[in-house]
Amino acid sequence: MKAHRLLLPVLLASISSLSHAQTQQQAPDPAEAEYYKITTFPTPPGTALEVSSVELMPNGKIAVGTRRGEVWIASNAQKSTAQGIWNATTSTFEPDLAAPKESQIQYQRFAEGQHEVLGLAWKDDSLYTTNRYELLKLKDEKGTGHANRFETVCDKWGVSGDYHEYSFGSRPDKNGDFWILCCLTGSFSSKTPFRGWALRVKPDGTMVPTCSGVRSPGGVGFDADGEVYYTDNQGPWHGACTLQHLVPGSFQGHPGGNEWYKLAPNMGPRPEDPMDKSRMVTERAKIKELVPPAVYMVYGPGKIGNSSTAIICDQSEGKFGPFQKQIFIPDQSHSNVSRVYLETVNGVKQGVVFPFLKGLKSGPIGARMGTDGKFFVGGSDRGWGAKGGHPFAFERIEWTGKVPFEIHEMHAKPDGFEFTFTQPVDPVSASDPKSYTAREFTYIYQEKYGSPEVDDVLPKIESIEVAKDHKSVRIKLDTLTKGHIHEFHLDGVRSKDGKPILHPTAYYTLNEIPSK
């Protein structure tokens, strides 16, 4: 295994994930638990259910893929209320045997021996899995409950034995294609074809190299319109973790895999490499293929995360609470989930990330939400550590039915931002400039690992206008900075009945400033 070399000094953006210094095992936050409940499932005996992918199956069953190469089918996962109890001796979450049977989750093993299942998709009565070097179709033709056919759909990308060469597979996109996100070989290079690329696999198995510039994906998913995104992790050319829009033909920012343009004539000529120690906004002006991160998942203690993973769009039409069509992104290191609202400005995706929910039991990697609003998420802490404090976990997040007082959406405006809220605000606190603090910053776009937050701008709030219905606030700033992350703390804003905002922090990545 080739270790990737990190150059010192490594910058401070790789700051610690510790916001609760006291405890290694993170407990659910009582304030959050009032609105969103986490159920930690028991796990099957005799295995480490290191969940790396989750998919919904017919009849309410849930497929769970693991880093150890198993696929389990869980039944009763929607209704199961019995919490698993961690047993350090058996290293599993054991069922609470006192709980009634109807409240228990059940598992059946569907497949094993796969090379790290980082993608699961149900399509045409088959379960598709993505391993390190293949997209496979698994079928249970004999009806035994176990797969008997493992059919290779596509194996046209490389693998060399390096740990970093993970491959994440999507569910089918709106055209029925699968997206494969190939991690680089180590942090800097691509030793074998299409490492550092997003590939599409057509239903007939043909592979279309689709985006270059990928570094170290943590997940791939869709927004409500079916646009495709992936998360990338802080490292070389990534000042922080990011949510990236996979525009076909684009370059996503890390040039380490760009030699494979020679095998991808459909992509046109290899774009110019970005200049080291530059800024994203500068380089994207020069490199037309370069798509900026839609959202920076701001790094650091008490901020958003250190290791973004799955991309989950809420399409439950209200069953998961008031955030329809928004995107939820777990973080393996922080054992939390953040919430993203996206908009399109001048044809470019951009948006805001808010903290959403803490207290998962391990490092979430795979996740899936059904139209019933049940959010299944699981993961493992292996290799990097996770705040949740357990080696693996499989959990369900659900809305309690109570609407938290939160910033609902945040929209860029030519001279500032508009915030909307889940509940009417108290107009007095909401129109008081002291209720808000704002800062603008960006990251160095560089080959070195990570970046500090740089180029600080402290904007002045010029005016605040609370809408007549008290559901939104329009803020004008004296300056907006294209390419900067606009950080807001709405600590003083209160709801009509005097409550503070549950998560008053917002980080908006302003790739483009709208003209109106």
Added chain:
Amino acid sequence: MKPLLPILLSTFLTGLSSPLLAQEPLAITLKTLTAQMKFDQAELLVAPGAKIRLTFENPDDMPHNVVFCQPGTNVEELVMKMLEKPEEAMKRNFLPDDPRVWLKSNLLNPQEKQVIEFTAPEKPGSYPYVCSFPGHAMSMKGILKVLGQGPTLTNLKFALYHGAWTKLPDFSQLTPHREGSVPDNLIQLNFDDYKNQYGLVFTGSLKVPNSDEYTFYTAGDDGVRLIIDDEVVLNDDGIHPAKIKEKKKKLKAGDHTVRVEYFQAQGQSELYVGWKSDRFDTTSLSKWTPANWKTPTAQKKDEFIGLPLDPKETPMIYRNFIAGAGNRSIGVGFPGGLNFAWSAETMNLALTWRGAFMDAARHWKNRGGGHQPPAGFDVLNPTNLVPPIAALDSGNATWPTFTADEPIEGYKWKGYTLDANGVPSFRYQWRGVEVEDKITASGDFKNPESKLVRNLKLNGTIPEKTFVILARNATFQPIQGGFFVKGEKINLPSGNFENQFSIQVEGATVIGNLLLVPARKEIQVSYSWPTAYNAHSHQSAK
């Protein structure tokens, strides 16, 4: 009697009480674990004021440091505090400038090491250490335990007996030859009366400082029995060399009666008694301490604990990086201990072996990289990573080769199916011919008749002069029904293997150093090892 057996030791100090060793710094090595965000030891044990030479090594692929703090320091909070001023922290390479820190390494780049000499704190206690690089404190930490010595016996008396015993006698029925007090209160044998055929009974008082669990140790040449408050704690009776025995016991704070019974038959004679707790280091209650003996720390090095995959009822499949089988290997282990790895790069059988199947620890305990060799022995690689089928021009016996990551020409990998017993059939296409390759185990690996039976089915129009390769780079000796193959020796991280085997097949021919069989609809090949397993079993021992 025989000399003292070699005894367990750790990398840590030996014989704290020895004034000679106190001159020489104690060598301790602390390493980072590759890709695990952990130190290799979560606990280090030193004596108060000991001179220490710490070698800190960073084989990981990230930068790390180690920072030692005062007892009670919350190391995660310490790192957080440092990061409140991130610019300053960065300038100091993330080494905290904090009064709670009393020792720190440099920030080491990957593959660097540093030697630090220091004097351990005089005050016993638990001194936390941590990697203060941002994001690491959560899992990368440990405790430097500074432990003093525990109480020793007081009011120690001895009674000397003589007799020729092979087991400890009932001393209460015997009359002592001589009795007295032990002035230094240490259990000892040098009463100079006898060298052979004697017994000793020591009685004394032990002041237990806290109600707690204690570990007691004895080592006797010959029999020794430790009795506390009339209860036998350790009983190592009979004639034998001195070997450490241990037993945990809960004791209430206060004075306890200790009785040690011992006998010597003839030859060498030794007697050791000691105890320890979490609050003090192993403390000898006897004059003699076994050389180089130190209580092993309970800390396990997780990295080195294997995760053996043991097929119990059905074949087990392990798709992963298997050394000697390429990057896309599929390991298959049968319950009887016959195993093989098939390569989805070359579309061919890559390795076969006997005994244990695979150890998954490398792939399942860290980030999943690197090639793991088979866990068993008698590893064979009949064709050593080349594609299975080729059409050869007449007279040209050059077989197509394979290099990793250049897809082999003319082949299409199609996956595998499992039969009702869980045995896989590998499926691929070669020039429009559909091929199925199924390998089953026959017999148990301990049985010399055991073999792997391979069925190749070719469905489609087979071009002329097409061959299937069974072995290469070998010498072939015709035997009944096939060939005895002497291949090139195999070197794997798990050992070196002779690579000699028998192939049973119909219609095979030797062309140069290749063993080929003309391609046909169905080919059955069996692979077997020439010797019973035990003749070779030592060969894989590394």
